[in-house]
Amino acid sequence: MTLPPDISVPDPESLTERPGAMWRITIRRFLQRKVGVIGLALVTFMILVALFAPLIAPYDYQENFIGQPGAERWLPPCVNALGCEGTQHLMGLDGNVRDFFSRVIYAARVSLPLGFTTVLIAIVIGTFIGAIAGFFGGWTDNILMRIMDVVLGFPSLILAIAIVFVLGPGIRNTLLAIAIVTIPQYARVMRASVLAIKEVDYVSASRALGSSSWRILATRVVPNAMTPLVVLGTLGVATVILEAAALGFLGLGAQPPTPEWGAMLAAERARIFTAPHLMIFPGLAIMVTVLGFNLMGDGLRDALDPTLNK
Amino acid sequence: MIGYVLRRLLVAIPVLAGVLVVVFLLLRLVPGEPCTAILGERSTPEACERFNEANGLNEPLVVQLGIYAGNAVTGNFGESIRFSRPVSQIIIERLPVTLELTIAALSVAILIGIPLGIAAARRHNSPVDVAAMAFANIGVSMPIFWLGLLLAYLFAVVLLGTPFALPPSGTLSPGSRPLPFFEVWGFDLTEGFGSTIAEFVSNMTITNALISAQWAVFTDAVRHMILPAVTLATIPIAIIARMTRSSLLDVLGREYIRTARAKGAGDRRVIRRHALRNAMLPVVTIVGLQLGGLLGGAVLTETVFGLAGVGTALFEAITARDFPIIQGFTFIIATTYVAVNLIVDISYGYLDPRVRLE
Numbered sequence: 282m283t284l285p286p287d288i289s290v291p292d293p294e295s296l297t298e299r300p301g302a303m304w305r306i307t308i309r310r311f312l313q314r315k316v317g318v319i320g321l322a323l324v325t326f327m328i329l330v331a332l333f334a335p336l337i338a339p340y341d342y343q344e345n346f347i348g349q350p351g352a353e354r355w356l357p358p359c360v361n362a363l364g365c366e367g368t369q370h371l372m373g374l375d376g377n378v379r380d381f382f383s384r385v386i387y388a389a390r391v392s393l394p395l396g397f398t399t400v401l402i403a404i405v406i407g408t409f410i411g412a413i414a415g416f417f418g419g420w421t422d423n424i425l426m427r428i429m430d431v432v433l434g435f436p437s438l439i440l441a442i443a444i445v446f447v448l449g450p451g452i453r454n455t456l457l458a459i460a461i462v463t464i465p466q467y468a469r470v471m472r473a474s475v476l477a478i479k480e481v482d483y484v485s486a487s488r489a490l491g492s493s494s495w496r497i498l499a500t501r502v503v504p505n506a507m508t509p510l511v512v513l514g515t516l517g518v519a520t521v522i523l524e525a526a527a528l529g530f531l532g533l534g535a536q537p538p539t540p541e542w543g544a545m546l547a548a549e550r551a552r553i554f555t556a557p558h559l560m561i562f563p564g565l566a567i568m569v570t571v572l573g574f575n576l577m578g579d580g581l582r583d584a585l586d587p588t589l590n591k
Numbered sequence: 592m593i594g595y596v597l598r599r600l601l602v603a604i605p606v607l608a609g610v611l612v613v614v615f616l617l618l619r620l621v622p623g624e625p626c627t628a629i630l631g632e633r634s635t636p637e638a639c640e641r642f643n644e645a646n647g648l649n650e651p652l653v654v655q656l657g658i659y660a661g662n663a664v665t666g667n668f669g670e671s672i673r674f675s676r677p678v679s680q681i682i683i684e685r686l687p688v689t690l691e692l693t694i695a696a697l698s699v700a701i702l703i704g705i706p707l708g709i710a711a712a713r714r715h716n717s718p719v720d721v722a723a724m725a726f727a728n729i730g731v732s733m734p735i736f737w738l739g740l741l742l743a744y745l746f747a748v749v750l751l752g753t754p755f756a757l758p759p760s761g762t763l764s765p766g767s768r769p770l771p772f773f774e775v776w777g778f779d780l781t782e783g784f785g786s787t788i789a790e791f792v793s794n795m796t797i798t799n800a801l802i803s804a805q806w807a808v809f810t811d812a813v814r815h816m817i818l819p820a821v822t823l824a825t826i827p828i829a830i831i832a833r834m835t836r837s838s839l840l841d842v843l844g845r846e847y848i849r850t851a852r853a854k855g856a857g858d859r860r861v862i863r864r865h866a867l868r869n870a871m872l873p874v875v876t877i878v879g880l881q882l883g884g885l886l887g888g889a890v891l892t893e894t895v896f897g898l899a900g901v902g903t904a905l906f907e908a909i910t911a912r913d914f915p916i917i918q919g920f921t922f923i924i925a926t927t928y929v930a931v932n933l934i935v936d937i938s939y940g941y942l943d944p945r946v947r948l949e
Contacts, residue, residue, distance in 0.1 A: 431612075434609065447617060550895075560740050
């Protein structure tokens with residue numbers, strides 16, 4: 282029997298490459314959609330800003346210009362390219378006569394790591410709880426999930442406020458508080474994934490071969506439940522950055538002189554009617570970052586969801 | 592249906608008990624003795640001894656929890672340290688403001704979000720669709736306290752002197768003294784449970800003015816509500832619009848829609864009679880899910896617009912370390928949240944009979 286000329290025998294090399302193929306397909310599908318690519322671009326941009334903050338920012342975030350000619354509190358933006366004669370301050374000066382542009386840039390170094398670390402901690406703990414609950418079932422499941430229900434019984438920001446109040450304000454406690462309130466969503470997704478995967482043949486086979494429960498959990502079940510967590514985690518970074526900014530705005534997050542977008546808004550909000558430029562830029566920075574992660578998460582979801590194949 | 596309602600109720604009870612334990616533990620988990628935390632500078636050893644005696648803090652922790660739970664169930668959260676008044680009394684003053692704000696925001700979100708989603712789905716991939724979804728993406732990415740500040744600037748400064756100017760803070764203009772509706776109606780309510788309810792309702796400024804026909808106050812209160820309600824509604828508008836769009840697109844691809852079109856039904860009729868009804872179920876769920884976010888967002892919105900609601904009370908209490916208020920208000924917010932979710936669950940079971948059988 283001869284094959285039609287346009288069907289070639291698959292290259293044996295490509296067959297052994299199967300595991301990587303899934304990721305290649307995912308990446309290709311991700312790049313085909315505009316939404317995800319825009320998100321990725323925004324996120325990359327903000328990460329670069331954070332990494333190279335000392336190179337981008339013209340001044341240190343703590344340097345103040347008190348006593349220098351033309352420098353005064355709440356000075357409006359002064360851009361040389363637009364015909365402003367004085368010292369250039371792209372976003373003006375803040376209430377402590379510091380270059381606002383430098384502070385907005387440096388604040389990326391606070392919010393982005395905070396977002397990533399918080400989500401990572403919440404995913405690790407949430408995954409652990411969800412995996413155990415789903416895999417062992419029974420009482421373990423019941424108790425763990427009832428505890429998760431109690432956490433979900435509070436609006437997340439309210440519980441975060443209460444936790445930060447108990448632990449004391451600051452970046453580290455903001456991180457912990459938001460991690461705690463976001464754990465249940467990861468635990469639930471992980472549990473659902475584990476329940477779905479538990480009965481699949483290859484897991485039964487593994488069990489029949491004498492693997493221990495922990496081994497099956499770690500090598501068979503968890504890796505297969507990762508897909509929804511990747512999407513949820515990306516969207517989660519957006520939520521964390523928003524909630525951290527909210528805590529900062531309420532005075533419970535980053536403390537001065539640390540530059541943080543939410544806290545910067547709070548510090549200057551009394552000036553909104555006289556120096557609106559101090560309101561616009563930090564909020565814009567939050568929005569661009571959060572928008573980036575949201576769009577990227579949407580793009581990933583589309584790329585990873587096989588039902589969208591059409 | 593009754594069985595379903597009972598099942599949902601039974602699930603809510605342990606959650607509320609857990610919430611109560613967390614709220615109880617708030618005070619115990621703060622570093623140092625509760626007495627020092629509450630009395631602050633006045634916490635001499637003698638004062639602490641008297642304080643512990645009076646508040647039962649010398650009892651074992653479990654007994655304390657029992658006492659606290661017993662009191663909380665009857666609505667007794669102790670006395671505010673700062674105001675020397677029962678916390679429950681302060682809740683009756685503050686909760687109505689937050690409820691009215693939340694309801695207003697949710698109404699705005701539904702009234703704008705659903706039509707926006709329908710418009711986007713009807714003209715799939717058109718500029719209308721792209722613009723609506725861009726708006727939705729930006730809407731969910733904005734910090735609402737920032738949006739609130741910008742709106743306040745726009746409507747109270749830039750548009751000042753035009754008919755579009757709106758007040759940036761408070762619930763009523765200074766000097767406005769609305770009468771409680773029961774006085775307008777000529778009832779004399781002095782005590783009892785009925786008077787508590789009446790007072791609660793009379794603290795909902797817009798509702799109170801509406802039912803007692805004080806139109807000047809009503810207009811004033813509505814004008815004050817517009818900016819906070821729109822601010823708080825932004826995220827739900829975006830989420831509801833997205834859900835309406837995707838759900839409607841899904842339904843519009845079904846065969847019975849093709850059948851309806853084949854029978855000669857016009858676009859309007861297809862959308863109204865055939866598609867919308869089936870597309871609304873996921874939207875109802877998502878509307879319910881928004882309420883938790885709204886209660887959290889209310890804290891921020893109230894802070895920005897200077898509204899004397901639950902959120903600002905909680906925030907001020909944290910600054911002043913007023914523990915009874917922090918505990919009472921956290922509990923009342925969580926209870927409201929659990930209750931609302933319960934109602935959403937039950938109404939969902941009513942709308943979709945399949946849910947009841949799970």
